[in-house]
Amino acid sequence: VHFVHDTQKVNRKNTVTATIDYKFEDGKTAQPTVTQTKHFSEDGTKDLVTGEITWDEATPQKFEDVATKSIVGYTPDKDNVAGQTVKFGDPDINVTVRYIANAQKAKITYIDDTTKTNLDSKDASGKFGQTITFETAPTAEIANYEKKGYVFVSNTFDNQKYQANDSNNVFYVHLKHGTVTVTTENPQTPNTPINPDPQSPKYPKDISNTNSDVKRTIDYKFKDGKPAQPTVNDSLHFERTVVIDKVTGDVSSDTWTQSQDFNDIQTPAIQGYTPDKTVVSDKNIGHDHQDIIEHVVYSPDAQHMTITYVDDTAGKTLHTDKPDGVSDQDAKYTTSNTIKQYTDLHYKLVSDSTKGQDLIFDHDDNVNQTYY
Incomplete structure (x- = not known):
């Protein structure tokens, strides 16, 4: 099967x-x-x-x-x-x-805006997407520049991450020169460092003088040298402003208060005298002007007097003297000699308005002195 x-x-x-x-x-x-x-x-x-x-x-x-x-x-x-x-x-x-x-590169540049020059630049490398870090952090670099007298202006770096295009990993820090203003209220010591940095420039030697006063004295005297009015004293005050570049130590500007005018002083009037200046005027005075001394001299005005000798019995004038002089001057005149001449001629003295005193010219320019 x-x-x-x-x-x-x-x-x-x-x-x-x-x-x-x-x-x-x-x-x-x-x-x-x-x-x-x-x-x-x-x-x-x-x-x-x-x-x-x-x-x-x-x-x-x-x-x-x-x-x-x-x-x-x-x-x-x-x-x-x-x-x-x-x-x-x-x-x-x-x-x-x-x-x-990808491997990427970054760069940061520090720029001096005052001089329009680059101070320094730093490079960094890393990978795309990583946070950019420089060997010295820009904040520390800026602090170092500030110790040298710089003032921070702007910074485009803010811990960015690396971008695929290195042209986008470029950053700029802008700084400018700081300044210090020296005034009377803000004095500085010459030849001392301006900044904390060991290599700091020093303050210039000639910054101590920050204010100035120009004094004016107005002296009032008569022509003979005697005081005529109290002396007037006034002054103008000037202040200096010095602006110093903290980075270089150079003086950026050095200015004083602009020129000033003293107040016009009207010469006080003294009756019977004429001053050689009716007003004392000092204008456009600069801070370096020498102290001013103004002399105002009062000269005596011309004065006149009349001494008339009268015969009251006959009702007629016997004699007239007209001495001339100036204010407050001794006329060097008395009536005694002339009176004696007339009494020797048998006249009898009735009155003498001079009271026999030496005559002094007054200082009233409007009225002549008259005696009988």
Whole structure:
């Protein structure tokens, strides 16, 4: 008796998956995962006596190539993931593409706005996305410049991160020369350092004199040198302002209070006298003007007197004297000699309005002195 093995048709299926992960260096996801799947199906014949199965091998399949997408500031370690050919039963494929941050450079420049020159520049290097750090922090650099007399103006650096384009990693710090103003209220000591920096320039030697007074004396005298009026004293006050460049120690400006005028002083009137100045006027006086001494001299005015000798019996004038002089001057005249001449001629003295005294010219310019 002959037998053959009975058989049975069978089928099997298989899936092979290719997974591409995109990661940054720190493990964070850089791009969405790409997944491809290949499905296989094989037919077979099963020997029901032995249980063995003979499979008709499925055709191998190829995964598609996957180009790596670019990310600004990063370079992937694989520009392309080539599609592999797989067959039924092959293991899943897992590929990781890593994005490496690009090397970047940064630069910060310190600018002197006063002289329009660059003071210094510092370079730094790192990777895209990292916080930029310079060997010496700009805040410390600025503090050092301030110790040298600079004044902070502006700073474009604020702990930024590296950008992909190095032209965006360029920063500027602007500074200008500080100044110190020396006045009477804000004096400074010559030859002492202006700034805390050891190499600081020193204050100039000639800044001590910050104020000045020009004095005026008005002296009133008669022509004979005797005092005529109380002396008048007044003065003008000037102040100096010196602006010094704290960085160089140079004097930026040195100014005094502008020229001033003394008040006009009207000369007091003294009856019977004429001053050689009716007003004392001193104008446009600068801070370096010498002290002023003004002399006002009073000269006596011309004065006149008349001494008339009268014969009361005959009702007629016997004689008239008209001495001339100036105010308050001794006329060097008395009536005694002339009276004696007339009494020797048998006249009898009735009255003498001079009372026999030496006559002194008065200082009334409007009325002549008259005696009988």
